[in-house]
Amino acid sequence: MKSVLPILTVVAAIMAIWYAGAFAMNAKWARDQAERAGAELTLPELFAQTMNQDRAILPAPHQVVAELWDSTVNKRVTSKRSLVFHGWITLHSTLWGFALGAVVGMSLAIAIVYFRVMDMSVMPWAIISQTIPIVAIAPMIIVVMSLIGVEERLVPKAIISAYLCYFPILVGMVKGLRSPDSAQLDLMKTYSASGFQSFWKLRLPSSMPYLFTSMKIGIAAALVGTIVGELPTGALRGLGARILVGDQFGPPIRIWSALIAASILAGALVAIVGLIQRITLKRMGMAQ
Amino acid sequence: MHSTVIKAKNLSLTFQTNDGPVHALKDVSLDIGAGEFVSFIGPSGCGKTTFLRVIAALEEPTSGTICVNGMTPDEARRARAYGYVFQAAGLYPWRTIGGNVKLPLEIMGFSKAEQEERVRKVLELVDLAGFEKKYPWQLSGGMQQRASIARALAFDADILLMDEPFGALDEIVRDHLNEQLLHLWAETEKTIAFVTHSIPEAVYLSTKIVVMSPRPGRIADVIDSPLPRERPLDIRDTPEFLEVAHRVREGLRAGHSYD
Structure with a gap:
């Protein structure tokens, strides 16, 4: 695999920067401790003491890995200390949010391409919807949901997630549905094809590569949406809650492990969509 | 002899653009008989593609009449009167x-x-x-x-409309396809309307060559080819061929004021 080497190079570079950063940021505390004890630290001693602090400003990578291992493999998946448990909660509402966002995004895209009125009226609002900070909207959605009697935590989280992920899917799908050139549309006209036929046989298949690309962005956005939905609202479960709790009460290393867990999850989701893309386009004959 | 398949009379088409009206076609009258191979040749902007698109009901003429198989272009399309080949294969x-x-x-x-x-x-x-x-x-x-x-x-369909189908191909492939197209035409006895930029291509393929000129788009000359229907590639070196090619070139020059 030729692609492994560049990836490993980048990982190595990130690790090096991370370790250097951990050393620089945690050194002050180590020096203060030494000063209070009246001891003098040599450089190797100082380095060693920056790498394993319990409340490090920036935990070193191996500490985060150890915490990740501890909170996934060493905990029962039903335990509230298990990242698998929290990850599953987050994944669950991410998938619902993504499904909802995809349906909304695709339907709006079809309406926008086929009805000029929709193009003029909906598109500007879709853009404006993305300029409003999601952290401002998220609590409102949660409050409104509980006011109208929706007890299930999943629903407002999925809505926030959908709010964030419908937009890239909408934009990609509009672009895809408009990708056939005028000659291809004229060709359909010469067959006296109906609107539905030219949608089903021309526009929809043409849009597939665009749709998948935007779904990859969309599913990552859906995960972010769910986490944001868990953050400001006193949720007790989910990666977002875990990040918030770690932020305010727990050791910083917990935020880091939750953060890394979230990015692994995002990476896996994007990879899965990418795989479906590869398989679908291959079966359609569009991948060479 | 042939029955008339396409009949255009005083056909005009004006596009309204931001720079004022563009006369894509002006007073074009032309009859195309069944089984003919008609080429349209002329510089860009002469309306040759527009004329083809009017036959196909892809454009609406501003004035004048056009009949395809005795019907309006719209009806003809629904009756599957023609197949259309674009410049790009568009598969x-x-x-x-x-x-x-x-x-x-x-x-x-x-x-x-x-x-x-x-x-x-x-x-x-x-x-x-x-x-x-x-x-x-x-x-x-x-x-x-x-x-x-x-x-x-x-x-x-009885009619084949071809809009510079070989325009993007190199000359060797083009020669080969021209030869094949003639075989196909002989075999299927279709009526073919063919738009091209190339004088040799037009002369080699056609029974009738329509020379067009721009601003406004109009017919400058209609040449009935004296060449036989059976045409090997080397017919292009005969005096008859060169004579027709010469007349096409004259027609293009007359209609084209190099302003």
Whole structure:
């Protein structure tokens, strides 16, 4: 695999920067401790003491890995200390949010391409919807949901997630549905094809590569949406809650492990969509 | 002799643009008989493609009348009077060659068995038998254009409208396809209207050459070719051929004021 080497190079570079950063940021505390004890630290001693602090400003990578291992493999998946448990909660509402966002995004895209009125009226609002900070909207959605009697935590989280992920899917799908050139549309006209036929046989298949690309962005956005939905609202479960709790009460290393867990999850989701893309386009004959 | 298939009378078409009206066609009158091979030649902006699009009901004339098979272009289209070949082959990348040829048949609602049968027949006609299961990207440009001709022939329309179908191909491939097209024409006895930029191509293929000139788009000359229907490639070196080519060039020069 030729692609492994560049990836490993980048990982190595990130690790090096991370370790250097951990050393620089945690050194002050180590020096203060030494000063209070009246001891003098040599450089190797100082380095060693920056790498394993319990409340490090920036935990070193191996500490985060150890915490990740501890909170996934060493905990029962039903335990509230298990990242698998929290990850599953987050994944669950991410998938619902993504499904909802995809349906909304695709339907709006079809309406926008086929009805000029929709193009003029909906598109500007879709853009404006993305300029409003999601952290401002998220609590409102949660409050409104509980006011109208929706007890299930999943629903407002999925809505926030959908709010964030419908937009890239909408934009990609509009672009895809408009990708056939005028000659291809004229060709359909010469067959006296109906609107539905030219949608089903021309526009929809043409849009597939665009749709998948935007779904990859969309599913990552859906995960972010769910986490944001868990953050400001006193949720007790989910990666977002875990990040918030770690932020305010727990050791910083917990935020880091939750953060890394979230990015692994995002990476896996994007990879899965990418795989479906590869398989679908291959079966359609569009991948060479 | 021939019955008239396409009959245009005083046809005009004006596009309204931001820079004022553009007279794409002005007072064009032309009859095309059944089984003829008519080429339209002229510089860009002379309305040759527009005329083809009017026949196909892709453009609406501003004034004048046009009949295709005795009907309006719109009715003719619904009666599947013509197949249209564009400059770009425009095959769907997600369909095989067979699937692409099948496209109009699916839309027009032919039965499955008849679709298969017709695809096999027209692919044989354009010398692409055996390529049914290949995807467009696996074929050369010339083969792709042949597949697009097969697609236009699949539903067996009497008229074939071709808009610079070989314009993007190199000369060697083009010669070959021109020869094949003549065979195809002889075999199927279709009426062909063919837009081109190339004088040799127009003269080699046509029974009738329509020379057009721009601003406003109009017919400068109509030449009935004295060449026989049977045309080997080396007919292009005969005095008769050169004479027709010369007349086409004269017509182009007369209609084209180099302002």
